[in-house]
Amino acid sequence: MIITAHSSHGSITFGSETGLTLESNLCGCDDCPQVERFNIEEYCTHYGKGVPQDVDILDLGYWGKDGEYVEPAHDWRKDVAKLRAGLPLEEYSAQIKVTSPQIKPEPDLHEVAMIAAIMGDSDGLDRLYEFVQHNRDAGYILTIDIIGGWAVEFYQKYKNTNWENLLEDPVKVGFSSNVCCWDDAVMEFAEQKFEEYKK
Ligand SMILES: [Zn+2]
Numbered sequence: 001m002i003i004t005a006h007s008s009h010g011s012i013t014f015g016s017e018t019g020l021t022l023e024s025n026l027c028g029c030d031d032c033p034q035v036e037r038f039n040i041e042e043y044c045t046h047y048g049k050g051v052p053q054d055v056d057i058l059d060l061g062y063w064g065k066d067g068e069y070v071e072p073a074h075d076w077r078k079d080v081a082k083l084r085a086g087l088p089l090e091e092y093s094a095q096i097k098v099t100s101p102q103i104k105p106e107p108d109l110h111e112v113a114m115i116a117a118i119m120g121d122s123d124g125l126d127r128l129y130e131f132v133q134h135n136r137d138a139g140y141i142l143t144i145d146i147i148g149g150w151a152v153e154f155y156q157k158y159k160n161t162n163w164e165n166l167l168e169d170p171v172k173v174g175f176s177s178n179v180c181c182w183d184d185a186v187m188e189f190a191e192q193k194f195e196e197y198k199k
Pocket of ligand 1 (some may be wrong): 031
């Protein structure tokens with residue numbers, strides 16, 4: 001299996017058995033991680049399972065091309081473990097405002113999931129991820145947490161919308177005239193939220 005490690009500098013693919021780098025798609029700056037081989041064994045020992053197909057580079061130890069070993073980001077792992085357990089992250093909540101409106105008891109989960117999938121599939125996700133890493137000192141989990149919040153917000157704002165009517169004149173409700181279908185609107189909404197978030 002080929003695994004992709006994601007970082008703010010781009011991504012690196014490697015083999016799940018060997019951990020050896022297959023391909024680097026990095027930005028090429030001086031701080032780009034120069035990975036010779038990822039430490040698969042350490043990950044498996046730590047989590048008791050194999051490395052997933054997509055992984056945050058912070059979650060992996062690796063040997064650099066210079067022979068130096070770089071430890072996985074242990075503090076980051078602890079934070080992610082807390083997030084997964086639903087516990088608050090004190091050190092984050094102080095500096096970050098993530099608006100995640102509470103979902104009603106009987107939401108259209110399928111629709112929210114579709115909205116989140118569209119938002120996560122657009123290239124806005126990469127830009128948000130990069131922004132979060134450079135400006136919020138956080139990573140992938142926060143990024144998808146933000147996207148999830150936007151998806152819920154979009155769902156709640158437009159759940160009673162007659163889309164045929166809206167798409168006849170999208171400018172009237174704050175979209176651009178380029179919006180000609182529902183998924184365009186979802187993507188543009190995410191763009192708008194990203195612009196707000198960056199302020
Ligand atoms: Zn770089």
